[in-house]
Amino acid sequence: MTEASRQLGEDLARATASTAAGGTVSAQVIDLTDNGTVNLMMGGSLLLDVPCADSYRNRQRDDWVAVRPGARPVVMWRLGPDPVEDSVEVRDAVKDVQTVRAVTWGTGAPSGSGWQEAVTPWVRQAGDGQVELYYQVTTATQPSPQAPAAKGSLVSATSAGSWRGGRRDAYHDYPMQGDWTGRGDLRGAWFYGSTIAAACAGKTVAAMKVKFTRRRGSGRNSRVPMHLYLHDYTSAPSGQLSLDEGPEELLSLSVGATGTATLPASWRDKLAAGTRRGLAIYARGSRDYAAFSGGTVTITFS
Structure with a gap:
């Protein structure tokens, strides 16, 4: 914490202590930092690396927040409702994911219908930590599902x-x-x-x-x-x-x-x-x- 931030925090602490309620003051988030804190504009001063309580979720630039003043101020929560994730984007992402329901093995053939014998498995890196699997089968009794297109x-x-x-x-x-x-x-x-x-x-x-x-x-x-x-x-x-x-x-x-x-x-x-x-x-x-x-x-x- 900078000396200016500390001095402002002490001034706010004294001002808050003089009231019966104590409580919080309002401030605006200027930026999110690389170490999980935020930079704030409060009382006309820039405060750097202000820590945040877990109750302050989905942090964004330019949020208005409630700050607990003191020698080391802490952001407590956002003023107003939390931002809502775009449900359409979430649905599209889920729709494009291929899933495996179960993984089993044994010494004999599997029971039930619809199985195809895989002769040779193939694997490759697809980037971004992902891999792709391809199985060569003896006879294609069912059409192969289409691989989802790369999204990013x-x-x-x-x-x-x-x-x-x-x-x-x-x-x-x-x-x-x-x-x-x-x-x-x-x-x-x-x-x-x-x-x-x-x-x-x-x-x-x-x-x-x-x-x-x-x-x-x-x-x-x-x-x-x-x-x-x-x-x-x-x-x-x-x-x-x-x-x-x-x-x-x-x-x-x-x-x-x-x-x-x-x-x-x-x-x-x-x-x-x-x-x-x-x-x-x-x-x-x-x-x-x-x-x-x-x-x-x-x-x-x-």
């Missing part, structure tokens, strides 16, 4: 880094944007090889989303926009990192916060086709100076 894929960056003054910055192995010290503006990038295009080959891409985390210890604590670009490198260049389409300000994060940006349709089409290979950030000066990690791409197919 998760692609992680193979490497990342920052560049300054036309060469890779030796002090930062994570992407940064802007300049804090006057040594020159930083630009950062995430590299994926050819994995994004490979994951999209032969499929229709409906959306691409990218998850980022704002690293601590860089720039101001309040929200800073990411200035996103595309690039066409499969791996990190030794010289200057050149930028392509951009900038797009798709996401703003306070320090320690985690968020997801939806890429524009034109960007996802280029990444899916392999005409662009990865993502970069770049800003000038100290205003939007910040460091980021993450870069995991979630691809949804239609």
Whole structure:
């Protein structure tokens, strides 16, 4: 907890103790962080890494919440109803899942009708921790069920880094944007090889989303926009990192916060086709100076 957060908590504790009821105060969630806490705007001040009670479920950015004040404030619950999951999406997901009712074995043939003798089993990795099974049968007495179409894929960056003054910055192995010290503006990038295009080959891409985390210890604590670009490198260049389409300000994060940006349709089409290979950030000066990690791409197919 920062000293400013602690001081505000102590002030609120004294104010609350002077009332008969005590209780909670209202605050707005600015961001969800990478360690399960939240950043709050309360009483005109930004509080970082505020812990949450289990009663605060389905946490989201911009929620209004009840906070128990004190030397270390705690978020108790959301003000208003909990968000409801999209039942249509849930039903579609369940409908596409193939299930196995029972697994048994023995030394003889199974009893009952409808069985087919499997001569040779085949197996392969389908990505994202999933596998596919195929059985070669002697005679197909019943048609095979249709395998569900792939709904999505998760692609992680193979490497990342920052560049300054036309060469890779030796002090930062994570992407940064802007300049804090006057040594020159930083630009950062995430590299994926050819994995994004490979994951999209032969499929229709409906959306691409990218998850980022704002690293601590860089720039101001309040929200800073990411200035996103595309690039066409499969791996990190030794010289200057050149930028392509951009900038797009798709996401703003306070320090320690985690968020997801939806890429524009034109960007996802280029990444899916392999005409662009990865993502970069770049800003000038100290205003939007910040460091980021993450870069995991979630691809949804239609």
